[in-house]
Amino acid sequence: MRGLFRVFHWGPLTAICIIKWISLVTLYCNLRWYPPSNSLGGLAYTVAFLVLSGMTLYHFLFAMYDGPGYLPLAWKPDKATDEVLYQLQYCHSCQGYKAPRAHHCRKCNRCVMKMDHHCPWINNCVGHFNHGHFTAFLASAVTGCLLSCVSLTCSLYYGLNRNWYEFYGTGKEPKIVFTVWSLIATLLGLGLSIGVVIAVGLLLFFQLRAIMRNQTGIEDWILEKAVYRHRHQEHKFVYPYNLGRWRNLRQVLTWSCLPKGDGIEWDVVEGADQYTLTREQLLQKADKRDRSREYEIIREYSGACFPITQGFSVCIRPPCTDEPRIPLNKGDIVIVTRWKKYWLYGDKVVHTKQARVRGWFPRHCAVEAYSQHNEEETDNFTESYDSGASVSRADISATKNTSVKNNTHHRSSVARNQRAKETNESTKNLESKKKK
Numbered sequence: 098m099r100g101l102f103r104v105f106h107w108g109p110l111t112a113i114c115i116i117k118w119i120s121l122v123t124l125y126c127n128l129r130w131y132p133p134s135n136s137l138g139g140l141a142y143t144v145a146f147l148v149l150s151g152m153t154l155y156h157f158l159f160a161m162y163d164g165p166g167y168l169p170l171a172w173k174p175d176k177a178t179d180e181v182l183y184q185l186q187y188c189h190s191c192q193g194y195k196a197p198r199a200h201h202c203r204k205c206n207r208c209v210m211k212m213d214h215h216c217p218w219i220n221n222c223v224g225h226f227n228h229g230h231f232t233a234f235l236a237s238a239v240t241g242c243l244l245s246c247v248s249l250t251c252s253l254y255y256g257l258n259r260n261w262y263e264f265y266g267t268g269k270e271p272k273i274v275f276t277v278w279s280l281i282a283t284l285l286g287l288g289l290s291i292g293v294v295i296a297v298g299l300l301l302f303f304q305l306r307a308i309m310r311n312q313t314g315i316e317d318w319i320l321e322k323a324v325y326r327h328r329h330q331e332h333k334f335v336y337p338y339n340l341g342r343w344r345n346l347r348q349v350l351t352w353s354c355l356p357k358g359d360g361i362e363w364d365v366v367e368g369a370d371q372y373t374l375t376r377e378q379l380l381q382k383a384d385k386r387d388r389s390r391e392y393e394i395i396r397e398y399s400g401a402c403f404p405i406t407q408g409f410s411v412c413i414r415p416p417c418t419d420e421p422r423i424p425l426n427k428g429d430i431v432i433v434t435r436w437k438k439y440w441l442y443g444d445k446v447v448h449t450k451q452a453r454v455r456g457w458f459p460r461h462c463a464v465e466a467y468s469q470h471n472e473e474e475t476d477n478f479t480e481s482y483d484s485g486a487s488v489s490r491a492d493i494s495a496t497k498n499t500s501v502k503n504n505t506h507h508r509s510s511v512a513r514n515q516r517a518k519e520t521n522e523s524t525k526n527l528e529s530k531k532k533k
């Protein structure tokens with residue numbers, strides 16, 4: 098039942114209105130331009146259009162209702178040995194492990210099997226179980242709208258040139274009379290149809306390409322980073338799910354529109370295993386943690402999307418994404434992981450029991466905590482070590498931890514410091530082994 102309530106949202110309601118509008122206007126014009134009662138061609142044309150219009154609505158509703166398939170909350174694999182769990186990502190929101198190819202959707206607030214993207218038009222995620230219906234919806238919408246474009250354009254042509262055809266025509270041309278309202282409705286219908294053909298057509302192209310590669314939009318990013326990470330290594334990263342074009346297609350596009358597989362275990366290519374991609378994701382996350390920097394907020398920010406009070410440049414160059422903006426107060430600490438010229442993206446440091454607060458904020462509201470405390474830290478460092486030797490970032494963080502009283506704000510420094518210690522220890526171990 099929950100799936101049905103998803104229709105009460107601007108996305109599905111707008112989509113249904115567009116489908117209905119185009120269908121009714123096209124039917125109205127078809128009856129005048131190519132009447133089904135006059136010829137077999139006319140009948141075939143109208144029936145074909147009605148079938149496509151019906152299929153569009155049917156696949157749309159099923160893609161919305163079926164949903165992508167969510168992992169159960171607190172999910173664990175059946176054979177949850179330490180070795181397996183060690184290779185999986187953990188979702189703090191769902192309090193469970195993420196199966197291979199599953200990702201957490203912020204809008205659905207659940208981990209989604211083989212998540213592709215969250216689609217506002219179906220107010221649901223596109224993933225493992227509704228990928229077939231979603232692709233069929235796109236295909237029938239584009240084909241239906243192509244027929245609609247032909248029918249509406251011809252009707253407008255004959256309707257607007259009616260006087261000319263009355264005098265110079267053969268008398269066999271369709272006689273179409275537009276009132277002001279039917280003309281506006283037809284023009285709007287034509288505009289919508291052209292829009293659908295272009296926008297949905299592009300989406301269909303990308304979806305078919307993704308299905309043929311067996312690679313979702315999210316996996317495109319992961320693979321791009323994996324290839325870059327392995328660029329200097331002898332063994333290049335092998336994407337585990339690309340089984341060849343036809344096998345990939347057959348996994349998603351079936352007559353019942355239901356996919357093969359349970360959305361947890363996947364067929365993989367030779368040389369890969371169930372956890373090849375999850376291990377790579379964990380390593381990419383570790384890299385990201387290493388790149389992260391700590392920023393202190395020096396100027397309040399309301400969380401507005403276009404914060405006019407933060408200056409013109411900030412306001413006209415917002416990050417082009419639907420990711421959240423986070424309100425911040427002076428003194429807050431944010432662990433930044435992405436940088437744009439006027440905006441930063443990061444995790445606000447909160448008390449352990451609070452939910453994660455993550456998003457964008459204007460760059461000039463913050464200073465990098467490292468550079469702000471640089472002088473003080475270097476002083477502390479030289480005092481305690483009494484030498485001018487080079488200062489590593491981990492050392493500075495360690496010094497900072499002792500000099501800053503409120504250490505809840507310095508979670509990342511502690512973590513970084515911990516990592517530095519671990520790295521040092523492992524390097525020492527390796528070195529001692531070498532000596533032996």
Ligand SMILES: [Zn+2]
Nearest residue numbers: 188191201208
């Ligand atoms: Zn989750």
Ligand SMILES: [Zn+2]
Nearest residue numbers: 202205215222
């Ligand atoms: Zn979602």
